[in-house]
Amino acid sequence: MAAAKQPEPDPVLSLRGVAVRVGGRTLWSGVDLTVGAGEFTAVLGPNGVGKSTLVKVLLGVLPAAAGEVRVLGGAPGARSGAVGYLPQRRSFDASVRIRGVDVVRLGLDGDRWGIPVPGLGRARRQAARERVAEVVELVGASAYAHRPIGQCSGGEQQRLLIAQALIRRPQVLLLDEPLDSLDLPNQSAIAALLGRICHQEQVSVVMVAHDVNPILHHLDRVVYIAEGGAVAGTPTEVITSETLTRLYRTPIEVLRTSDGRLVVVGQPEAPALHSDRHPEPGTGGGGHVAG
Amino acid sequence: MLLADANSPVFSWNLLADFQEMWAYPFMVNAFRAGAIVSVVCAVVGWFMVLRRQTFAGHTLSVAAFPGASLAILVGVSTSLGYFGFCVAAALVIAALGRKGRDAGAEESAVTGTVQAFALACGYLFISLYKGLLEGPTALLFGSFLGITTGQVLLLAVVGAVVLAVLAVIGRPLLFATVDPEVAAGRGVPVRLLSALFLVLLGAATAEASQITGTLLVFALMVVPAATAQQLTGRPGLSLLLAALIGLACCWGGLIAAYYQPYPLGFFVTTIAFTGYVLAHLGRALHGALGRTRGSSFGLGGAA
Numbered sequence: 001m002a003a004a005k006q007p008e009p010d011p012v013l014s015l016r017g018v019a020v021r022v023g024g025r026t027l028w029s030g031v032d033l034t035v036g037a038g039e040f041t042a043v044l045g046p047n048g049v050g051k052s053t054l055v056k057v058l059l060g061v062l063p064a065a066a067g068e069v070r071v072l073g074g075a076p077g078a079r080s081g082a083v084g085y086l087p088q089r090r091s092f093d094a095s096v097r098i099r100g101v102d103v104v105r106l107g108l109d110g111d112r113w114g115i116p117v118p119g120l121g122r123a124r125r126q127a128a129r130e131r132v133a134e135v136v137e138l139v140g141a142s143a144y145a146h147r148p149i150g151q152c153s154g155g156e157q158q159r160l161l162i163a164q165a166l167i168r169r170p171q172v173l174l175l176d177e178p179l180d181s182l183d184l185p186n187q188s189a190i191a192a193l194l195g196r197i198c199h200q201e202q203v204s205v206v207m208v209a210h211d212v213n214p215i216l217h218h219l220d221r222v223v224y225i226a227e228g229g230a231v232a233g234t235p236t237e238v239i240t241s242e243t244l245t246r247l248y249r250t251p252i253e254v255l256r257t258s259d260g261r262l263v264v265v266g267q268p269e270a271p272a273l274h275s276d277r278h279p280e281p282g283t284g285g286g287g288h289v290a291g
Numbered sequence: 292m293l294l295a296d297a298n299s300p301v302f303s304w305n306l307l308a309d310f311q312e313m314w315a316y317p318f319m320v321n322a323f324r325a326g327a328i329v330s331v332v333c334a335v336v337g338w339f340m341v342l343r344r345q346t347f348a349g350h351t352l353s354v355a356a357f358p359g360a361s362l363a364i365l366v367g368v369s370t371s372l373g374y375f376g377f378c379v380a381a382a383l384v385i386a387a388l389g390r391k392g393r394d395a396g397a398e399e400s401a402v403t404g405t406v407q408a409f410a411l412a413c414g415y416l417f418i419s420l421y422k423g424l425l426e427g428p429t430a431l432l433f434g435s436f437l438g439i440t441t442g443q444v445l446l447l448a449v450v451g452a453v454v455l456a457v458l459a460v461i462g463r464p465l466l467f468a469t470v471d472p473e474v475a476a477g478r479g480v481p482v483r484l485l486s487a488l489f490l491v492l493l494g495a496a497t498a499e500a501s502q503i504t505g506t507l508l509v510f511a512l513m514v515v516p517a518a519t520a521q522q523l524t525g526r527p528g529l530s531l532l533l534a535a536l537i538g539l540a541c542c543w544g545g546l547i548a549a550y551y552q553p554y555p556l557g558f559f560v561t562t563i564a565f566t567g568y569v570l571a572h573l574g575r576a577l578h579g580a581l582g583r584t585r586g587s588s589f590g591l592g593g594a595a
Contacts, residue, residue: 059477061477080477080478080479085474085477086474087473087474087477090471090473092470096342096470097521097522097524097525097530098342098470098525098527099525099526102525102526102527103470103471106463106466106467106470106471106475107474107478109463110463110464110466110467110471110475110478110480111463111464111467111475111478111479111480112463112464113460113461113463113464114459114460114463115459115460115462115463146525147525148525164471164474165474
């Protein structure tokens with residue numbers, strides 16, 4: 001939060017009135033967002049609303065249909081070396097016999113052509129090995145990084161993949177549902193890790209999530225995307241009854257439970273056009289736990 | 292067959308003398324040379340194939356070698372031309388038709404299966420059209436090491452060198468695109484281009500292997516050494532080196548066995564490779580079991 005209050009002449013990410021069209025249909029529009037250095041931002045919203053699409057726009061893979069997008073002061077994709085990206089959860093199955101450190105190392109020089117000439121670049125190889133060890137230590141994966149990655153658990157693989165995304169010291173880290181299909185202890189551990197990286201290493205983290213609870217107390221900023229519109233701001237500004245009611249054009253109530261969890265009640269489910277990947281039983285009547 | 296007469300050579304366990312005896316025949320020298328080239332090239336390409344889970348594509352390319360070789364015999368050109376021409380062409384077909392989007396594995400396997408069935412049928416047609424002195428499809432399907440000419444060895448060496456050189460250049464991005472295609476694409480690695488290029492390399496390597504083990508047994512040199520090496524180590528560089536050494540050992544071991552015994556080469560190469568794979572699996576299972584009993588106290592220490 002401190003970083004947000006400092007005058008930032010050039011924010012890390014800025015979106016002005018951005019809209020996105022996929023297949024001739026406007027997914028969302030009017031997104032305004034400014035993210036400063038070392039800020040932790042969550043992109044929230046029902047499934048199928050285009051949260052991952054926002055990440056693709058920031059990566060420069062998908063052009064914005066309207067508005068202006070700037071990443072690190074340039075066009076999206078212009079400084080891809082300074083942007084780390086963790087796609088929606090991929091898991092390595094048990095037969096993948098490549099060590100975790102090798103997967104992390106690929107993030108450093110996996111895109112380089114040719115093979116290293118023996119004898120040449122000894123210093124660079126040493127530096128690369130040290131950087132791998134350093135970033136593996138940063139995510140707390142040293143104990144299992146030398147095992148084949150297929151034999152690591154889901155949470156262990158996710159830590160190694162975060163290390164891979166961080167190895168080039170990016171200024172921005174984009175993550176697409178990194179907590180998906182992890183159990184609750186792992187969800188909060190990964191969330192705490194991302195919060196620590198964000199605030200200690202001054203990496204701006206933008207993370208797509210469908211449940212805000214595990215990350216809520218690490219967050220500086222929230223983008224809530226609904227069908228046709230979006231609201232950005234601090235969590236206390238955005239996840240309120242008034243804001244969400246305005247966004248969904250239907251009465252919505254945000255309740256705060258005694259342990260600090262936010263419960264959004266009365267929110268319409270994901271747009272009917274999309275199949276819902278995570279049917280949420282137990283929240284009948286359109287209730288949706290969002291925070 | 293040729294060597295199975297009454298005064299057939301006897302293995303003396305003196306490897307130096309044995310090699311001197313075998314290498315007195317130019318055809319054996321050529322067989323060993325060709326075997327060395329093919330086994331190393333196939334082990335390295337096969338290592339990537341196993342990691343990319345493209346063994347079905349590899350199998351199809353090797354089946355495409357069968358109509359290639361039989362057509363070459365039918366029209367009277369060099370069989371090498373048939374092998375390389377058909378395998379690389381089939382690789383291009385699979386590359387062009389398959390893998391439109393990510394996770395297109397199902398579509399790719401359907402395309403691959405279609406190409407494979409057609410290739411096999413064509414091979415059978417060419418064999419039946421050829422009414423000359425062909426002992427049948429056995430040698431094409433199950434391999435032969437007799438009558439490899441110096442010219443063939445040279446061609447194998449040149450193609451093998453090109454394949455290895457290309458792999459040396461694209462190896463690291465290819466590994467990245469194999470292990471982690473989405474992140475690799477995000478880093479600017481041309482994932483689709485690499486995929487197509489790798490299929491062409493795979494075609495060339497299967498064409499090489501087909502000339503030694505026959506089209507049906509190429510996996511003895513393409514899959515088994517790589518799978519064995521990946522059982523033994525998780526380090527990519529070491530694993531590649533091991534695969535090449537295991538492939539070479541299987542191929543030369545098979546050649547030695549086939550020289551002294553009247554049974555086919557393909558059987559020996561495959562059996563040696565298979566034995567190695569089973570041993571590696573057993574070794575790893577044993578190591579895992581030992582590691583677990585030893586690791587239980589270590590695990591507790593780590594959690595504390």
